[in-house]
Amino acid sequence: MSDQEKHKKENQNIDSKYSMDTHLIYGKNVSNKWDYSHHVTAPISSSTTFRLDSVERGAEGFMQFAQTETHGDESPIFIYDRLGEPNKDMLEENLAYIEKGEMAVTFTSGMAAISGILGILTKSGDEIITHTTLYGCTISLFNNWYPKYNIKVQPIDLTNLENINSVLNENTKVIYFETPANPNLDIVNIRELRKLVDEINKNRNTENQISIVVDNTFATPFSQRPIELGADFTVHSLTKGIGGFGTDMGGVVIGKKKFRDALLLYRKDFGAVLNTKSAWAILTYGLPSLALRQRQQIASAIKIAEFLENHPKVEFVRYPGLKSHPQYEIAKNHMIDFYGNFAPGSMIYFVLKGNTPEETKENGRILMDYIADNAYTMTLAVSLGHTRTLIEHPASMTHSVVPADKLEERGINAGGVRLAIGLERVEDLLLDLEDSLKIIK
Numbered sequence: 001m002s003d004q005e006k007h008k009k010e011n012q013n014i015d016s017k018y019s020m021d022t023h024l025i026y027g028k029n030v031s032n033k034w035d036y037s038h039h040v041t042a043p044i045s046s047s048t049t050f051r052l053d054s055v056e057r058g059a060e061g062f063m064q065f066a067q068t069e070t071h072g073d074e075s076p077i078f079i080y081d082r083l084g085e086p087n088k089d090m091l092e093e094n095l096a097y098i099e100k101g102e103m104a105v106t107f108t109s110g111m112a113a114i115s116g117i118l119g120i121l122t123k124s125g126d127e128i129i130t131h132t133t134l135y136g137c138t139i140s141l142f143n144n145w146y147p148k149y150n151i152k153v154q155p156i157d158l159t160n161l162e163n164i165n166s167v168l169n170e171n172t173k174v175i176y177f178e179t180p181a182n183p184n185l186d187i188v189n190i191r192e193l194r195k196l197v198d199e200i201n202k203n204r205n206t207e208n209q210i211s212i213v214v215d216n217t218f219a220t221p222f223s224q225r226p227i228e229l230g231a232d233f234t235v236h237s238l239t240k241g242i243g244g245f246g247t248d249m250g251g252v253v254i255g256k257k258k259f260r261d262a263l264l265l266y267r268k269d270f271g272a273v274l275n276t277k278s279a280w281a282i283l284t285y286g287l288p289s290l291a292l293r294q295r296q297q298i299a300s301a302i303k304i305a306e307f308l309e310n311h312p313k314v315e316f317v318r319y320p321g322l323k324s325h326p327q328y329e330i331a332k333n334h335m336i337d338f339y340g341n342f343a344p345g346s347m348i349y350f351v352l353k354g355n356t357p358e359e360t361k362e363n364g365r366i367l368m369d370y371i372a373d374n375a376y377t378m379t380l381a382v383s384l385g386h387t388r389t390l391i392e393h394p395a396s397m398t399h400s401v402v403p404a405d406k407l408e409e410r411g412i413n414a415g416g417v418r419l420a421i422g423l424e425r426v427e428d429l430l431l432d433l434e435d436s437l438k439i440i441k
């Protein structure tokens, strides 16, 4: 007799044996409607804990947890949400697959994924080399918390890889960067960096190997797969382009299978576990629509970047699809969609003209305030990869952690404007931009 049949038989005398209060909790006890194999869309599996059948099976589940080497990762015994459950596990399988990694572990947010991967790769006394330009909260993580752990972070300009020599030493364990970087869209040559790191690693033992970690949030796996280019790990904020609708937070680390167990243990113990309902939404809405959304956003971004570059009130535009981008050749090599097409992403950074830096900054403020009040197709808000086009001022918003006198060395212009293209018809976006730029003297 199968488990299901056994429970069905038991159900027959349960109705009379127990009270309605108890029935309100247990219902029919076992329902045939709970049938994964016949669902077309995965059900939302919102269960913090899992029935273990017997103490023996429970013990086996705990023994198998985070033992990928010996027990694989195919059909785990689910125990408790924080250790793993169906929605997250399905999402992780799909994320690893599209990003060409061996495994993926999700986290509650992009920041949790970043602190997770760096948490397993470093210990007190170690050092991390980063690019100078990074997402503001990542800078905040490094500046506010890592000194407490005695982990030194060395920001250098990674668009020139020779700079590594000035900070590299035996304590260096990780090279961490975003490419394209938030917000100025600097691009780092992952292929060249791989060669360099391989040379350094030749003279180091297994525990002291340097890992390359790339935050691929801006590009999304549609436009760029850093692991294929030579990175050891990719991290994403799933909150952005992969989630795609601005409804759920999430993060992920993708990389080699041998690091899966450490990431699962770290997530279990530090507790930054992705909410099942968010995992379900990203699995059901985000990933299936990623290519469609990205293709549309990139097509629009190319037209908008060209429009801005030719506009008399714009000083300069940074967009990986423009020949004027300082790393345009690397962008053409790295940012390629699943079919070999150049896919320079949906993010644009630009600076307005002004006779002084103060005037440039003031013009940026005037433009963004005007857009906030008047533009139907653009919203003044942080975040990106949304259905709606979002515009923001990095120096006072996403990167406000950087003091005014440090903006320049972090690659951020005090008046820089960040534009995250949405799904609107591009003609409508151009209409609003053209109209808004008229406000600038």
Ligand SMILES: *Cc1c(COP(=O)(O)O)cnc(C)c1O
Pocket (backbone or CB within 6 Å): 109, 110, 111, 112, 135, 137, 178, 182, 215, 217, 218, 236, 237, 238, 239, 240, 249, 250, 251
């Ligand atoms: C938003 C963002 C993050 C942080 O992601 P959250 O999901 O907000 O924690 C990290 N890196 C980049 C490049 C981002 O844009």
